[in-house]
Amino acid sequence: MRVAVVGGTGRVGRPLVEVLRRGGHDAVVVARSTGADVVTGRGLDGALAGCGAVVDVSGPSWLSARSPRDLERFFAAGTDRVGAAARRGGVEHHVVLSAVGVDRLTGPPLLAGKRAQEERARRGPVRTTVVRATPAHEAGADLAALTRTGDSALVPPVLLQPLAVQDLAVELARVAVGPPRGLLEVAGPRPEDLVDMARRTLAARREPLDLRASWRGTPFGPEAAGEVLLPGPRALLLPTTFDSWLLDVWVPA
Ligand SMILES: NC(=O)c1ccc[n+]([C@@H]2O[C@H](COP(=O)([O-])OP(=O)(O)OC[C@H]3O[C@@H](n4cnc5c(N)ncnc54)[C@H](OP(=O)(O)O)[C@@H]3O)[C@@H](O)[C@H]2O)c1
Numbered sequence: 001m002r003v004a005v006v007g008g009t010g011r012v013g014r015p016l017v018e019v020l021r022r023g024g025h026d027a028v029v030v031a032r033s034t035g036a037d038v039v040t041g042r043g044l045d046g047a048l049a050g051c052g053a054v055v056d057v058s059g060p061s062w063l064s065a066r067s068p069r070d071l072e073r074f075f076a077a078g079t080d081r082v083g084a085a086a087r088r089g090g091v092e093h094h095v096v097l098s099a100v101g102v103d104r105l106t107g108p109p110l111l112a113g114k115r116a117q118e119e120r121a122r123r124g125p126v127r128t129t130v131v132r133a134t135p136a137h138e139a140g141a142d143l144a145a146l147t148r149t150g151d152s153a154l155v156p157p158v159l160l161q162p163l164a165v166q167d168l169a170v171e172l173a174r175v176a177v178g179p180p181r182g183l184l185e186v187a188g189p190r191p192e193d194l195v196d197m198a199r200r201t202l203a204a205r206r207e208p209l210d211l212r213a214s215w216r217g218t219p220f221g222p223e224a225a226g227e228v229l230l231p232g233p234r235a236l237l238l239p240t241t242f243d244s245w246l247l248d249v250w251v252p253a
Contacts, residue, residue, distance in 0.1 A: 008030055012168060028047055038082055048082075056097065060074045068112035072112050093176065093179070095131060096118065099114045131186060134188055137164055154212050154213075155213060186238055
């Protein structure tokens with residue numbers, strides 16, 4: 001199948017394109033660097049024409065540092081433009097990557113953007129699958145990089161069930177070449193503490209940083225405590241544990 005991957009040069013998009021190509025599919029990379037822009041609509045008609053499915057894994061640069069309004073605008077406009085180009089191009093399946101917790105937490109800016117994206121995709125002209133995923137194993141270190149000032153950083157004491165981006169790519173490819181499924185949840189194999197993930201990732205990379213657990217100064221407030229960011233009982237659990245992912249991050253002394 002010919003499958004357009006919007007955001008096909010990003011952290012999720014790049015392995016998704018590889019998995020599709022390894023499976024014998026024709027993956028079309030759609031990004032600003034390949035001449036298409038979801039915000040303005042530039043290049044989308046040409047990229048999507050004749051595809052069987054489009055998977056949108058785009059996100060604005062500095063995703064985690066954006067305001068809720070900014071993210072709502074990006075994901076609403078992008079989803080509308082992709083949906084309209086998909087309809088014009090005869091595409092039958094529009095897959096969007098959303099986030100677990102989007103229906104339970106209002107605070108984090110990314111979730112505001114993902115709510116807008118889900119609403120637009122569901123109201124759009126092409127049948128959809130919304131894949132709600134948990135954060136990646138990189139999330140602890142990403143959060144520390146976002147809040148870092150000097151030699152210290154803040155990480156919220158959040159419980160989540162992180163996944164390997166490679167596993168997510170395999171699942172997104174499977175979804176893309178199948179029929180529209182409405183909504184599904186995917187997650188990593190077991191719960192982890194974000195502060196512990198950040199500490200262990202930075203230690204493995206030999207990046208010394210004074211990490212403090214804090215709600216203040218991070219995108220998450222105390223409403224994210226407890227099990228609110230964990231997947232539901234029907235989520236598909238992907239295999240790679242945080243511990244085994246970390247073995248590949250580890251830098252020898
Ligand atoms: N587990 C996870 O990692 C996870 C979980 C849930 C949801 N997600 C979602 O997955 C998406 C991608 O995350 P990521 O970490 O892969 O992001 P990323 O590495 O920053 O990649 C973003 C991609 O979007 C493209 N892009 C940015 N602005 C664009 C525009 N205006 N038009 C077209 N393409 C544009 C970028 O390419 P150019 O710069 O060349 O345009 C790039 O290919 C995000 O929406 C994120 O919320 C990820």
